[in-house]
Amino acid sequence: MSNLDLKSAYLVVVVLYFFIPIATWLVLFHSRNRATKLWCAAGLMVAFSTVLFGVTVENLWDRLPFLVAGNTMMVIAVLARVWALRDLANESFDWRWAMWLLSLQFVLIGLSPLYLEAINLRLMITCMHLSLYAYLTYEAWRIGSALKNRSTYWISAIYGVVSLLLVWNLLRSVLTGTEIDHFAEGWFNWVMVLVAAFSTLGVHIGYVGIVIEIRHRSELSARDEALRADIRTEHSQQMAHLQRQNLMGELSSFMSHEVRQPLTAILSSAQLARHLISQGNSTPADMTRIMNAIVQGVNRVDRLMQRVAQHVRAPERHVKEFSIATLVRDGVEMIHGLAHKQWVEVSVTSALPDVMVKGDFIELSQVLLNLIRNAIDACSNVRQDGQVQLSVERSSHQVTILVQDNGPGFDDTALQQAGQPFFTTKLDGLGLGLSISKDLAAQNGAELTWGNASGGAFSRLVVPVHGDPSRGASGFLHERGRVR
Amino acid sequence: MTDLLGAPATSMHPTPQGHVVVVDDEHSILTVLCEYLTIKGYRCSTFDSAEGFCEWLSSQKNASWAPICLLCDVAMPGMDGLALQQCLRHHPEIAVVMMSGAASNLDVVKAFRGGAVDFLLKPLDDSLMFDVLDRALAQSWATSRKQERQAFFSERVAQLTRRELDTLRLVARGRLNREIADEFGIALRTVKLYRQRGFEKLGINLNVELVRLLDEGHLC
Numbered sequence: 001m002s003n004l005d006l007k008s009a010y011l012v013v014v015v016l017y018f019f020i021p022i023a024t025w026l027v028l029f030h031s032r033n034r035a036t037k038l039w040c041a042a043g044l045m046v047a048f049s050t051v052l053f054g055v056t057v058e059n060l061w062d063r064l065p066f067l068v069a070g071n072t073m074m075v076i077a078v079l080a081r082v083w084a085l086r087d088l089a090n091e092s093f094d095w096r097w098a099m100w101l102l103s104l105q106f107v108l109i110g111l112s113p114l115y116l117e118a119i120n121l122r123l124m125i126t127c128m129h130l131s132l133y134a135y136l137t138y139e140a141w142r143i144g145s146a147l148k149n150r151s152t153y154w155i156s157a158i159y160g161v162v163s164l165l166l167v168w169n170l171l172r173s174v175l176t177g178t179e180i181d182h183f184a185e186g187w188f189n190w191v192m193v194l195v196a197a198f199s200t201l202g203v204h205i206g207y208v209g210i211v212i213e214i215r216h217r218s219e220l221s222a223r224d225e226a227l228r229a230d231i232r233t234e235h236s237q238q239m240a241h242l243q244r245q246n247l248m249g250e251l252s253s254f255m256s257h258e259v260r261q262p263l264t265a266i267l268s269s270a271q272l273a274r275h276l277i278s279q280g281n282s283t284p285a286d287m288t289r290i291m292n293a294i295v296q297g298v299n300r301v302d303r304l305m306q307r308v309a310q311h312v313r314a315p316e317r318h319v320k321e322f323s324i325a326t327l328v329r330d331g332v333e334m335i336h337g338l339a340h341k342q343w344v345e346v347s348v349t350s351a352l353p354d355v356m357v358k359g360d361f362i363e364l365s366q367v368l369l370n371l372i373r374n375a376i377d378a379c380s381n382v383r384q385d386g387q388v389q390l391s392v393e394r395s396s397h398q399v400t401i402l403v404q405d406n407g408p409g410f411d412d413t414a415l416q417q418a419g420q421p422f423f424t425t426k427l428d429g430l431g432l433g434l435s436i437s438k439d440l441a442a443q444n445g446a447e448l449t450w451g452n453a454s455g456g457a458f459s460r461l462v463v464p465v466h467g468d469p470s471r472g473a474s475g476f477l478h479e480r481g482r483v484r
Numbered sequence: 485m486t487d488l489l490g491a492p493a494t495s496m497h498p499t500p501q502g503h504v505v506v507v508d509d510e511h512s513i514l515t516v517l518c519e520y521l522t523i524k525g526y527r528c529s530t531f532d533s534a535e536g537f538c539e540w541l542s543s544q545k546n547a548s549w550a551p552i553c554l555l556c557d558v559a560m561p562g563m564d565g566l567a568l569q570q571c572l573r574h575h576p577e578i579a580v581v582m583m584s585g586a587a588s589n590l591d592v593v594k595a596f597r598g599g600a601v602d603f604l605l606k607p608l609d610d611s612l613m614f615d616v617l618d619r620a621l622a623q624s625w626a627t628s629r630k631q632e633r634q635a636f637f638s639e640r641v642a643q644l645t646r647r648e649l650d651t652l653r654l655v656a657r658g659r660l661n662r663e664i665a666d667e668f669g670i671a672l673r674t675v676k677l678y679r680q681r682g683f684e685k686l687g688i689n690l691n692v693e694l695v696r697l698l699d700e701g702h703l704c
Contacts, residue, residue: 257559260585260606265512267607272520275610279523290516297512340559341588 009193017047024204038084045077078132130166151209158202266297325352331368344386358466359444370433371403371459378407401461409452502621503527508557534563550628553620558584569598577628579620651678656698
């Protein structure tokens, strides 16, 4: 112990106090955010503060400016550390009361000659440090539990030890009446020196640990989120496709009726031709005419099949421009058969503006068909005169399609839960129509809402207008037909 | 009007000039059916909507158009086939045949309850279609004859006096003249007079014709 003396030890500590924050700063080159800046700056401040406190001038009062400067730096350092930790935990730091604290200590120490004796000044300073470090210990612990971060707990523990030492120092001085002297030889001050050295090492390593842990966690959660989003999109596309096929199944009566019309014309034409030939009074002109009619009929069936195939095609998206009028007319036509079967009247009660929108036609068609189908289901079981009314309204930037039924409307549970996957009020329903429709709408930049109004339920699809809004105003198609 | 026994001419085949009205929203079907029916010797009219047909109907006042039948699609925009059937309740002489490409059980039940002669499924088989149309035209003819007979005799019966009517009722029930005279307290000669005048007014000659009228409820 004789080869080493306390002063050299303090020198080593000061060197550490300077070196380690700088090393930390260099190591954390990838996260030079405000918290890191504050932490390393605080480290340097502690170094300066220690130097200032170590200035040996005989008369304590002559040391006063150094003490004031040193203490101010210490306070700033501790508060900076608290700020850094709060930053890491995304909490706010009120620097205004920090300023108050600084001013307070400045005044207390600066004016101490007026009311204190030397021995008591040291005590006061030690008390201040104790309270600062106790506060830092508490903050580190709190933030450690908030972040669930082990390194923060370590930092808290280290500062806890420092605080305990300060308490010991204080008690020793008070109880034995001796002045606190950091340069007095004795095992206690050696303990202080060692604690000082290890504490600076420990807290900086701890800080690096916090940064690493936080980064690791955010990387994991980012990867997790990306994976989940991937699965969701993939699944949702499959789900949408399945639901589309299901919908087409329900509209099969539309298919069969629509196909049977041209088929009837084809069959009757062929039978007519056969009859004419058997009677022996067929002219080539007649035959040509009949064959043409047959060819036309076949082409129509083919086009119809293509259209249906489109609706149940593989789940790839085809985004293009199309007119809202086309979408609504197509949807009403397809749902016609289903509506007729359930004795519900589906009608379009407003003009259909020829507004262009951009999106996937099949997906938006699926949304609209789901909405109309739900409306039909809602009013078909309850009353004989079920009515579903569609209206289209346009404003400068968007088009709104409103589907209104005169069924019982949503009850409280349904209003809350509708749109959740697998929630349904239908006996044989899957409960996917609305949730998938909501997703599909969002995918096309549209918004889907629903609720109760006008003696029934409504659903509203708002689609943004594509292109020059002023263009849509000229092309108005009047459509006051009732389709049953 | 009536044959010798007073029987209505139901056994007569409907004339080949039976009128078939086709109503369907599909124009290609209207075209080909019209051509086929015409070639087969029917008179054919087509309408592409139920409303169109109703308009035409209301413009045909008091026309005797039997035999006439309607071949009508169920699923049409606007008024559908079943609604049209309801409108034709006041025209029982128009026989109705429904057809459809996608009919539910309910549709078929409603059609038959509403008095349809038959229900054809699309695509139409020609021989079945002509059979059904012939049956429908026959029914239309029979209904029309019955209506005419009804109108004719109602008018005639209204011209009978009370006494004549009472007498004829008893005659139809097989009472002898003498019994009738006793019952009413009139002379036998008077009974014979009433009988003769009654027969003249009704335009019949035989007792069997009178019995038939009684059966048909004209003598009440």
